[in-house]
Amino acid sequence: xxxxxxxxxxxxxxxxxxxxxxxxxxxxxxxxxxxxxxxxxxxxxxxxxxxxxxxxxxxxxxxxxxxxxxxxxxxxxxxxxxxxxxxxxxxxxxxxxxxxxxxxxxxxxxxxxxxxxxxxxxxxxxxxxxxxxxxxxxxxxxxxxxxxxxxxxxxxxxxxxxxxxxxxxxxxxxxxxxxxxxxxxxxxxxxxxxxxxxxxxxxxxxxxxxxxxxxxxxxxxxxxxxxxxxxxxxxxxxxxxxxxxxxxxxxxxxxxxxxxxxxxxxxxxxxxxxxxxxxxxxxxxxxxxxxxxxxxxxxxxxxxxxxxxxxxxxxxxxxxxxxxxxxxxxxxxxxxxxxxxxxxxxxxxxxxxxxxxxxxxxxxxxxxxxxxxxxxxxxxxxxxxxxxxxxxxxxxxxxxxxxxxxxxxxxxxxxxxxxxxxxxxxxxxxxxxxxxxxxxxxxxxxxxxxxxxxxxxxxxxxxxxxxxxxxxxxxxxxxxxxxxxxxxxxxxxxxxxxxxxxxxxxxxxxxxxxxxxxxxxxxxxxxxxxxxxxxxxxxxxxxxxxxxxxxxxxxxxxxxxx
Numbered sequence: 001x002x003x004x005x006x007x008x009x010x011x012x013x014x015x016x017x018x019x020x021x022x023x024x025x026x027x028x029x030x031x032x033x034x035x036x037x038x039x040x041x042x043x044x045x046x047x048x049x050x051x052x053x054x055x056x057x058x059x060x061x062x063x064x065x066x067x068x069x070x071x072x073x074x075x076x077x078x079x080x081x082x083x084x085x086x087x088x089x090x091x092x093x094x095x096x097x098x099x100x101x102x103x104x105x106x107x108x109x110x111x112x113x114x115x116x117x118x119x120x121x122x123x124x125x126x127x128x129x130x131x132x133x134x135x136x137x138x139x140x141x142x143x144x145x146x147x148x149x150x151x152x153x154x155x156x157x158x159x160x161x162x163x164x165x166x167x168x169x170x171x172x173x174x175x176x177x178x179x180x181x182x183x184x185x186x187x188x189x190x191x192x193x194x195x196x197x198x199x200x201x202x203x204x205x206x207x208x209x210x211x212x213x214x215x216x217x218x219x220x221x222x223x224x225x226x227x228x229x230x231x232x233x234x235x236x237x238x239x240x241x242x243x244x245x246x247x248x249x250x251x252x253x254x255x256x257x258x259x260x261x262x263x264x265x266x267x268x269x270x271x272x273x274x275x276x277x278x279x280x281x282x283x284x285x286x287x288x289x290x291x292x293x294x295x296x297x298x299x300x301x302x303x304x305x306x307x308x309x310x311x312x313x314x315x316x317x318x319x320x321x322x323x324x325x326x327x328x329x330x331x332x333x334x335x336x337x338x339x340x341x342x343x344x345x346x347x348x349x350x351x352x353x354x355x356x357x358x359x360x361x362x363x364x365x366x367x368x369x370x371x372x373x374x375x376x377x378x379x380x381x382x383x384x385x386x387x388x389x390x391x392x393x394x395x396x397x398x399x400x401x402x403x404x405x406x407x408x409x410x411x412x413x414x415x416x417x418x419x420x421x422x423x424x425x426x427x428x429x430x431x432x433x434x435x436x437x438x439x440x441x442x443x444x445x446x447x448x449x450x451x452x453x454x455x456x457x458x459x460x461x462x463x464x465x466x467x468x469x470x471x472x473x474x475x476x477x478x479x480x481x482x483x484x485x486x487x488x489x490x491x492x493x494x495x496x497x498x499x500x501x502x503x504x505x506x507x508x509x510x511x512x513x514x515x516x517x518x519x520x521x522x523x524x525x526x527x528x529x530x531x532x533x534x535x536x537x538x539x540x541x542x543x544x545x546x547x548x549x550x551x552x553x554x555x556x557x558x559x560x561x562x
Contacts, residue, residue, distance in 0.1 A: 040323050042131030042304035045138045049499060055476045058483065059499050064472060065146060066135075066393070066503035068127065091329050091340045094352035098122045098320075100560065101339045101353040103327045103368075106132020107300070108536045108549040109359030110307040111161075113319060115557035117311065120318040122351060124327050124341050130308055133508045134546070136301035137395070137501070144395050144438035144450035145299030146503040149408075151546045152288045157554050158547060162294075165306040172441045173292045174407045178211055183261065183410045184435075189489045193261070203255045210258060213249055217287035222280045224543050225551055226517065235518040238280040242266065245279030260415040268410070268434040270544060271389030271456040271509045281512030281543055295407060297441045299452075300546050327364075330356055330533070331371040337532050355560055359536045359553075361507055362386050362525055372529055382521040386539055387511040390463045392475060393503040394432055394453040396487075399496050404444030408436045411453075413485060430478045431455065435486065448498075453486065456509075466504045475502060510539035517541065526552070534560055 052059040098120045102109045105125030109132075113121055129135055133147030153173070154162055162168055174181070178194030190197055194211060196204030222234045237245060246262070247253060254262070263273055269285050270277050296302035311319045322341065328348065329340040340350045358365050362383040366373060373380040411433055432453035439445030455475075457465060465471060479500070487493065516522055526540035534556045538548040 039128065040125075040130050040308075040321060042129055042134060042301045042308055043136045043138060043143060043298055044129070047137040047139065047501070052499065056480045058480065058494060058497055060476055061499055061501045064466075064502050064504045065137075066133070067506045091331065091338060092348060092350045094338050094350040097352040099353070100355050100357060101337070101351060102357045102359050103330070103339070103364075104132070104358070104360035104537070105130035105321070105323075106359065106549065107134050107304055107307075107546060108132075108538065108553055109357070110304055110311070111550045111553035112357050112359055112536050112557060112560075113311055114307050115553055116560060117314055117319065119561075122320045122322065122353070124322050124325050124339070126324070126326050128324050130321070130323070131301055131304035133505045134300040134304040136298035136305075138298070139397055139450060139498075140448060142439055142442070142445055142448055142450060143298030143301070144397075144452055145301060145436075146393055146395070147505060147508070148300035148546055149436050149452065149454070150293040150295045151300060151303070153292045153294060154547070158550055161550065162303075165303070165310070167294075167296060167302060167306065170296055170302065170441070172295045172443075174295060174440070175290065175292055178214060178286075179290065181406045181408045183412055184485075184489050185257075185412045186414055187485055187488055189406075189409060196258075199255070199257070203258070206250070206255050207258055209250060210246075210254065213246070214287055214290055217283045218290050221287055222284050224280060224284045224517070224541050225548065225555065234280050237283065238278045238518040239515055240279040241275050241514050242277050242279045242282030243274035245282070246274070257412075257415045260417055261410065261412060263417055264410055264412060264433050267456045267458040268454055270512060271391055271458045271462070272511050273458060277512045278514040278516065280517065284543065285545070293408070295441045298438075303546070303550075327360075327368050330358070330369050332530070332532065354532070356533050357536050357556075357560065358533065361388065361510070361537060362535075362539050363388060363507065365535070369533075372533065376529070379524050379527070382524040385513070385516065385521055386525070386542060387460070387513065388463065388507045388539075389459075389509045389511060390457050390466055390504065390506040391508060392432075392455040392457070392466065393505070394451075394455060394479060395438075395501045395503070396451040396453070396492075397498040397501070398449045398451060398492050399447075399498050400449065400492065401444065401446040402437060402439065402449045402490060402492075404437070404440050406437070407440040408434065409489075410434055411486065413482075430457075430475070431482045432479070432486065435490075449492075451486070451490070451492070463506045466506055471504070472502070476500075509544040510542045512542045512544070528556070528559065531559075 051062045053062045100116055100119050100121050102113055102121060102123045105123050109123060110130060113123060135146045136143050137146060182189035182191050183193035194207060196207030222237055226234060266272060266274050266277060324344045326342045327339060328342050331338055335352055336354045337356045338350050339353055339356060340348065342348050366380060366383045432455040434454040436452045438450035438452055522541050526535050528534045536552045536556055538544055540552050541548055
């Protein structure tokens, strides 16, 4: 790899403790910047294409996009700088006040802001762009996702939300797995894989048995978030691992290739295996997708983009954003809640809020809410039980169209699993598992295509791996090893690659561990505090789904308004 200067990240060190004053109102300045430029938009319509490095002749954009890992102490990727308070620096006195502070500008935060748009709102977002991992870039007229790819067919209230946002006019619906899309095996795209195509008759019978089980759970669906009544059977599922539940119903282990496909599905969806996730979460995902994936241009970034536009353009909205800003401390006082935050210029400020929405992961909450959690050790313990995994998204920009013959293809290769005979250890095992065609929602592209590859890190050390200084070099080198196996089945040659762009997400997926819901952890981590602090995030239920983020906003917005 050629040597090149990496993007210079902002360094947050001792400057965080400098109490510098800036002229004018912080909120007024933030609002003006937010409304007059597209720099905070979830979709970057003009990605920079210069600054390439070449690996084995393939051009790569020279750094990761996605999560930015500044010098934030010893607890990456977010010590949340709550340590700043711990160093003996007292929180400054609030200089401004708002109705609601929303910590986190992902889908959960954006949807909450949309539902509270008649309030005076301040959103604090550590990234330059809102949307969380629901972000996208656009190459010419072709948007492609940097994170979430699709959602499932919505029920209320999401059906009305999507319709109100105009998403139903641009959606393309495709049956999800196990469905008609092909699965790559040994360099070939296999049609009808989930029906057992090409397998011996006895294996085909087991494939069909599994499909019948998926259909059964589709009819008797394990809702998460839990329904108001009749959920005891879901709690029983939650106490089992996904593998235990499948093998109990299937009468024993599955054929190796089917088992590998389910394991790959779990890694791709949860960044965790069948033995790590609960049966309730596994069936919640897999059974829902048989009724169709809702695919938008640019993936779930379209949802974030349209919520963002409503907030920016809404006539009645009183909405302010502090982008590239880190929440440092959230604590009660006699007037409500004081929120301390740090700006990129080193200034530390505080704002007084009547209510605060923690639309950020719980591992951030546990660092920036020490006063609250000291008084509630059971809640703190439930937060600690949550584990998170990361993943990498690879976007291969190709100068040729591929049509729309399929949307999503799992990349099984030979079906081997880490830890199996002859397989590498899981700590050395790095390759993409899933590929979607970005042009599919547009009816296929004629002159260009983007292959979006999902590369989960299904092991505990994965988040630390992508924080490392050598992560970019390691990822590019491992990708090159598998590149031809990915390109050949779809008829793409290396010479047709315009650029490869890498995105990393270090904390995106909370692990749906068995018992998290059944043992009461979900109830404790999502319960509001004193009617002042509310928690709106997918990890309320440890379920890494677009729908969970949005439904939690709908669940708590009326209480916040009240």
